[in-house]
Amino acid sequence: MKKESNITIHDIAKALGISGSTVSRALNNNSRISDKTKKAVRDMAKTLGYQPNALASNLRTSCTNTIGVIIPRISRYFFSSAITGIEEFAREKGFNVIICQSNDQKERESDCVQTLFASRVDGVISSVALNTDNYDHYKTFTNKNIPLVFFDRVCDELETSKVVVDDFKGGFLAAEHLISKGCKRIAHISGPQHLNLYINRLQGYLKAMRKHNIQIDKDQIIESPLNREDGLACAKKLLESSNPPDAIFAANDTTALSIILYAKDKGIRIPQDLAVVGFSNEPFSEYLSPSLTTIEQSGFDVGLKATELLLDIIQNKTGNRQETIVLPVRLIERESSNKLPN
Amino acid sequence: MKKESNITIHDIAKALGISGSTVSRALNNNSRISDKTKKAVRDMAKTLGYQPNALASNLRTSCTNTIGVIIPRISRYFFSSAITGIEEFAREKGFNVIICQSNDQKERESDCVQTLFASRVDGVISSVALNTDNYDHYKTFTNKNIPLVFFDRVCDELETSKVVVDDFKGGFLAAEHLISKGCKRIAHISGPQHLNLYINRLQGYLKAMRKHNIQIDKDQIIESPLNREDGLACAKKLLESSNPPDAIFAANDTTALSIILYAKDKGIRIPQDLAVVGFSNEPFSEYLSPSLTTIEQSGFDVGLKATELLLDIIQNKTGNRQETIVLPVRLIERESSNKLPN
């Protein structure tokens, strides 16, 4: 009923008449221990129901076998998929994962950094908050040589590895797709320009436009925080202008959703009057009416890759590298852009 | 560049010419230490940039200040919201959270139990996998007196506390709402009957039917694993019968979605020919066409409450109690049931 006195390596040692250090080495498969002893130790460990005390081991080795994750919000599908990828890989390698949410606020992000640091995680994977414009708090990690890998929303200021999707190509595919559907006046709603991924999506869009000699109108490119409300405002601004676009490429699905809702409300037909393409392939995009054409990016793969990279740095003690891994994206054609080229 | 030798309580002690134990007690606000000394210690700690080493403390106290969470899948909105609630509360109280996903498989759930146990978490919050029909693996915790709280998908076999939403009322509200809209033949697609929450939703539905003297037809109540595919099969079965229902109450939104997709495909008008109500208020339900009437349940609140309960058990060492907290639900009326009573 009380504390079951836990089995320690010393109990095993006593049972076998050997020393604790030998047991420890045997369990860690140290080459200095004979196979016979190793087997005896392992068998006895099983018999006694030994459970290693990670705490003690952590204290001695100052490795926690834990990685920290900082994400804006877990309830966004892309991030929860990323978490799944991170966990999958980390657990398989014997690492635990501690997750912190910044709620897209820089201050909370700083708190997350502190929490993870105090938990003495062996490494950190992060996707920065929307309004993070300065990365000093991350120096808590880099100063102490704690490996750090960014994903999706990455930070260029710090010398770390990064995992992103091919946002440039995504932007390009989206725009070219709209062009192929005969759209002539293609607007783009972009995100905060201090984040690479939005810059890249925009650049991809611009490249497609140039490639096909479509005139680029600065009024048709607007920056937005990409939430529901601002999406409506952007839709209004674009669609009520004297020369409205015949297509909009939104830098995320949430904004594309706002556009669709706005258009429905105003009797603008999609895709006939206005074609729409989003970005991310959020789960809801498939069920919208019309369903949303979008760029698929695999959160799972991004998480997996980031973890692979991080654990490699941790285990090989190579120090923070500056590798950048770019994962592929894919255009998913649905109804919102399904019109005949005219 | 190498290991910055970390500041320990002994460094503080040396700097002040006092002993380590005094520093420890001062930092823990022990009453045996004078205010003057406490202040001196705290100031010095700040000056030196002292960061307590949780590992050492954990080892000594055998408390990890960490709670474990086992959930089916983090990518489902209800669960990610619950996680947010759990984290919010736990962090505020100085606890870390380790999350494990069972992917709705009993075997993985067992693995999660082992992982969390090996991590020596101070307590566990769990929502069981769909196919878990036996709870022996959870005894790993109960045997060692590790507090355990279930939420949403709870287990009655073990003597633990539980947090659920009012599924019975939800079922009742859903059915009564359909009745108020003039529906006469109301089908119900329920979930696995070894899970209380589906039993309760069903019972709520039955009570409403009885209250309003609507005939209950056993053929109109079917059990389903409640996924996309099976939802289509259920829809087909119900709607192609010789006497199809004029309303369906599905035990989750995913199944309701399947019904809507099936009906669209077959030219069945919603809500005129068929009214539909789901359960959960998943984010997509708002954007469907027609938008989905559903029962809202707050994952966040459930997570918060479960954590409150768990931390209370941990901190007051009251042992596992058997409290059951029931949180409210709410009907959200949308288009899929918006027809005039006939």
Next chain:
DNA sequence: AAAAAGCAGACAATCGATTGCACAATTCAA
């Protein structure tokens, strides 16, 4: 003024696994 009580702080053991070094036993080379 002597005894009792209270206070502030120090000492040292402890949590359990790891690891540098020492040492014994065995094998091998010369």
Next chain:
DNA sequence: TTGAATTGTGCAATCGATTGTCTGCTTTTT
């Protein structure tokens, strides 16, 4: 046969914070 090399284990210190017990000093009580 002796010295060297190799192999298998044990000893004891260590990681850093916590905590039961003890000490010396101050205050209070009678």
